[in-house]
Amino acid sequence: MIDILGLGWLNDQCYGQGRNRSQVDYANRVSLERLGFEDNLFRETIKNFGRFEALTQKLFIATTLALRDAGLTNSEQLHEIGLLAINKTGCIASNQRFFQDYLDGGRKLSRANLFIYTLPSSPIAEAAIYFGFRGPLLYIDAMDESMNSEIQTVENLLQTAQAKFVLINLIDEFYQAALIVRIGKAATEHFNMSFLPENIAECAKKIKEASERT
């Protein structure tokens, strides 16, 4: 059984947190980079944030919201966090961008700064570098939708002391959710999901149910 300590989420209209029950409309803001700066989401400037793909930018925002929601802020706690990215499409868009750019350039040289995003684990690797997460870093895509395999993986990491906490990043076309979890006795018992957007609540519910099954 795992315990959800904090939840950060983001869709095209709003961002928010789980325990803190906050929700901020950002639909009319200029960019995610400006949003991060103006809403004081990051502790310091993130190098190259403007050049990150939108998916990675959103992942950073969901992650920082989840960390604050969980109250994990000091560097020693951050070092003990492992990362799991769950995403059905992997990095196919990055792969297309990299190879098309290489062809457009005359099939002579490719760009290293595009190549490094051709792994499905690259977005969480960027997050690990910025936030200082030193636990395991994995991309998982299970064939079924139950989340059982993903939660079993999380529990394997926690029970074998690979990490004290795991940050689960759910990456979808329409939203991103980041959940901080640790081994616990009662998954989400103090978590009221009714105020969350429907698809985010559905994710948290699936994790809770999978945790109860494993």
Next chain:
Amino acid sequence: MSKAVIVDSDIVTPFGLGIEKCWTNLCEGHSAIKPVDRFDVSSFGCSVAATIEGLTYHKDFSLVWQMLTQLSPKAIPNDAALLLATTTGEVDILEQAILEDNKQCSESQLSELLKKVYDLYGLQGKASVVSSACTSSTAAIGLAAASIESENEDAVLIVTCDAVTEFVFTGFSSLMALDPEGARPFDAERQGLSLGEAAGYMLLMSEDRARREHRSILGYVLGWGLSNDANHMTGPARDGDGLARAIRLAFNNAEIDSDSIGFICAHGTGTRYNDAMEMQAFKQVFSQPHCTFSVKGALGHTLGVAGLLETALTLQFLKMKTIPPSSRINKIDDDAKGWIVTNKKSHDCQVALTTNSGFGGVNAALVISR
């Protein structure tokens, strides 16, 4: 708690099909690194890689599918959970789609390959893709062992594959990570890695089930450790702290100390920073030099496959009581003197360490015993 045992494994490498063939070539000091003829490499500053003979490129089947279908597992139970470990999978399908402008890139998704592998082996259990750069299959072995020890599964099949494609070759070339002369891990004059390709599988079971089904036990996964440097997207942390953390986690899981380790099958890519980082990590963990080697001067860097390939070979080294030379070394780097094996060596021991690291600062370590 049920122990995780390895009951079956096989690999296809540039030396051909089978672990024994690969082991023989490694022990004889051969290298499979040779000029690439699969695509035009004239603008890359490096023209060599370790590729498998006879594979067709941009034809009916992807490179990794052609490799996977050469393997013939003996008796995979259909209730085994499947972990597919890869970095880029069938990325040659994406290349072909873009080159032919037919936009069918989605067929190159890792989830598509997962479904194909699931059907190939006639499986009915859970199935997942696991990807963690060049530690993908190492991580998969650790996760499989943990699932068995926690009694969530009692059989897990790990399948792994990665190929030398133009996509990957040009990417590593852009990072200036390729040695034009071929990889020379732990050599003083090393300039980078050589790409390699391979595929393999490994079946892990609970010891109880393996004995019940009268399976041969090839070895044990005693411990595993995963960590991240949190330092750089493509380069390792120079102090080796991240890898040292992964090794210590593996030792803790295995309930052993460093004195129990007979030899180290290192990641040893041949890049200046990786090999130096590994030696830093080993010196943090071990109080005295241990026999260490890399197979990547012979087989190239097989990316996500490296961990499973090196674990399968480590089992063979333990069984045959012989460890291979680190091939292509002329002069051992000062950092690695006293550690690196340059000639085939008889070495009778029970327990070995394998290590891998990769992009994003990932590190992985396995403690394997026979």
